Amino acid sequence: MTSLAALRRSPIALLVVLLLGLTFTGTAYAALQPTAPTTDVAAAATQAEDVEEGRKLFLANCATCHGTNAEGVDEVGPSLHGVGAASVHFQVATGRMPLPAPDVQASRNEDQVKFSEREIEQMAAYVASLAPGPERPDAQYLDLEGADIAAGGAAYRTNCAMCHNSSGSGGALTRGKFAPTLMGVDEEHIYEAMLTGPQAMPVFNDQNLTPQEKENIIAFLKFIEEGGNAHGGAGIGNVGPAGDALFIWTIGIGTMIALAVWIGRKAA
Amino acid sequence: MSTHDNTPAVVDQTTHDRFPNPGMPPHRPRRADVDERASRRAALQVVIFFTLSALGSIAFLVAYYVIDPELKGTIIGIGEINLFHAALGVTMAMSLLGIGLGAVHWAKTLMPDEEVAEDRHPPAASDEDKAAVAQQLSHGWRSSQLNRRTAILGSAGGALGLFxxxxxxxxxxxxxxxxxGELYRTHWQDGLRLMIDPSGAPIRAADVTQGSVFHVMPEGWVGHQAFEEHGAEEAMISKSKDQVILVRLDPSIIKSQKQRDWGVDGIVAYSKVCTHVGCPVALYEQNTHHLLCPCHQSTFDMTDDCKVIFGPAKRPLPQLPITVDDEGYLVAADDFREPVGPSFFERERPGLLMGDDA
Structure with a gap:
């Protein structure tokens, strides 16, 4: 303690402090200043590469229906100008696109996703480069931390439950179309579906459902997914009265008829 | 052989006689009827069924008091269930089925099963009986004096009728x-803002993009706040008739001039209450612009003033006239100009219900 106090008053002390200060400033400048431009350049370069790679993938896999410049083909595929990266990621990463055959609607098929996550990003980058559109969601709205499950449930029942069922198990629409189940769907895919409104589904933009409200809805869905069948009994698909009626009209009435026949028969 | 006048004119009387009376099928004795051991076995089985029923009843009572009502467990083929309810169901089924199966088995194996035919009596009573009854009735009528004291008859009839x-x-x-008037009016009125349900945020016209759908309630009637301000009953009444669906369509695909005039640049608002039985019509398909009711599949075409294109609904959904206020938010221009929701008898004749208010 005393030696330190003595050293502080030494004439060399000033020199040492000056030297330290200069070294620190120079190192910090060298460390921080030049790095920024190089990463920007690198990012721009990779983005340009992504767009180019994405264009090649697009021409090979998507252009038949969506046109060589994604301008759309009448009666076959819609224009992709302005659909954004979120839409591309949703459609391709859930296996809906490329569509195996024309049908009333594309169905989720995650076993048959044809592309790596990297390739999907490249295609998304290409489509996003054509015209501005919704971007992929920020990770902070997908971690479900601090999400309000009750508020999510209220928003879900007002905006989603009429088509997707209050238990998230999906339901029928008109002329063969249907709202798919939301159970077991990736958080990001649910978010992107709300943001882009795929197929018959309407768009829920950030003014209608804020990103926080979207996160709440996803948290609510994950909550009921993990909660399982809290009330007990066989769920029979959780699709409402249709499953119950099928059970009663086949197994229930069948058992009743068998019993009635048994009661009416004479014992031999 | 009937001789009444209302029998068909041409009846081939002989056909009736062509079929000989088949009589009873021959009686086949059951095993329990001829074999003493079989009958004892059957009796034992009946006793077992009834005993099972008694055991089921006791097990039900035990389960009711012993098992934790929240106990969960997994049963193969069904999944996770509440074991308390499952135990009550199984033991009660045992209790009831045991009685039923025992009774049926008893009747089928041990009770006499000889078939016996009992011939019908002639439907008419004998003339002496008829005369006796008529005389008794007439005697009772006269001895009650009701033929003379008509005031008693009248007052008794009045008492019974009013009863x-x-x-x-x-x-x-x-x-x-x-x-x-509540059947004809909603809470919508000129200048009331359209609010997003349930968040309660006002809506700028620019935020309603094509393809998006907004579920809307009137200002002051949204979410929890409405329940606190107006009480649960009023808030639920509001929810049941004020709910509105808001979409933006390309004005060039809108077929009705009135629909365009009552909206803002293709943004149109319609009542969400189905004109069939009042379910919320909210399944909007943005690619076909069809609006589907989940209850009975009534389908409305949003590009054609919400006319019914499929299903049991009879009338189009009522449109809410909207406009934009000074700050750019969407507001109602008026209440609905017709009653929302399903038909009712006085719908076209408000005077019948409203009286002087009309």
Missing amino acids: ALPLIVPVAAGLGPRPR
Whole structure:
């Protein structure tokens, strides 16, 4: 303690402090200043590469229906100008696109996703480069931390439950179309579906459902997914009265008829 | 062989005689009828069924008091269930089925099963009986003096007739107060902002992009706040008739000039209450612009003033006239100009319900 106090008053002390200060400033400048431009350049370069790679993938896999410049083909595929990266990621990463055959609607098929996550990003980058559109969601709205499950449930029942069922198990629409189940769907895919409104589904933009409200809805869905069948009994698909009626009209009435026949028969 | 006048004119009387009476099928004795051991076995089985039933009843009581009502467990083929309810169901089924199966088995194996035919009596009574009854009735009528004392007859009839009223009137009156103007009006009025349900945010016209759908309630009637301000009953009434669906369509695909005039640059607002039985019509398909009711599949075409294109609904959904206020938010320009929701008898004749208010 005393030696330190003595050293502080030494004439060399000033020199040492000056030297330290200069070294620190120079190192910090060298460390921080030049790095920024190089990463920007690198990012721009990779983005340009992504767009180019994405264009090649697009021409090979998507252009038949969506046109060589994604301008759309009448009666076959819609224009992709302005659909954004979120839409591309949703459609391709859930296996809906490329569509195996024309049908009333594309169905989720995650076993048959044809592309790596990297390739999907490249295609998304290409489509996003054509015209501005919704971007992929920020990770902070997908971690479900601090999400309000009750508020999510209220928003879900007002905006989603009429088509997707209050238990998230999906339901029928008109002329063969249907709202798919939301159970077991990736958080990001649910978010992107709300943001882009795929197929018959309407768009829920950030003014209608804020990103926080979207996160709440996803948290609510994950909550009921993990909660399982809290009330007990066989769920029979959780699709409402249709499953119950099928059970009663086949197994229930069948058992009743068998019993009635048994009661009416004479014992031999 | 009937000789009444209303029998068909041409009846081939001989056909009736062509079929000989088949009589009873031959009686086949059951095993329990001829074999003493078989009958003892059957009796034992019946006793077992009844005993099972008794055991089921006791097990039900035990389960009711012993098992934790929240106990969960997994049963193969069904999944996770509440074991308390499962135990109650199984033991009660045992208790009831045991009685039923025992009774049926007893009747089928041990009770006499010889078939016996009992011939019908002639339907008419003998003339002496008829005369005796008529005389007794006439005697009773005269001895009651009702033929002379008509006031008793009249007052007794009145008492019995009025006696039914205390039973009938509360039922009819218990249907609730007679509706007045509330069937014709909603809370929407000129200048009231359209609010997003349930967040309660106002809506800028620019935020309603094509393809998006907004579920809307009137300003002051949204979410929890409405329940606190107006109470649960009023808030639920509001929810049931004020709910509105808001979409933006390309104005060039809108077929009705009135629909375009009542909207803002293709943004149109319609009542969400189905004109069939009042379910919320909210399944909007943005690629076909069809609006589907989940209850009975009534489908409305949003590009054609919400006309019915499929299903049991009879009338188009009522449109809410909207405009934009000074700050750019969407507001109602008026209430609905027709009653929302399903038909009712006085719908076209408000005077019948509203009286002087009309």
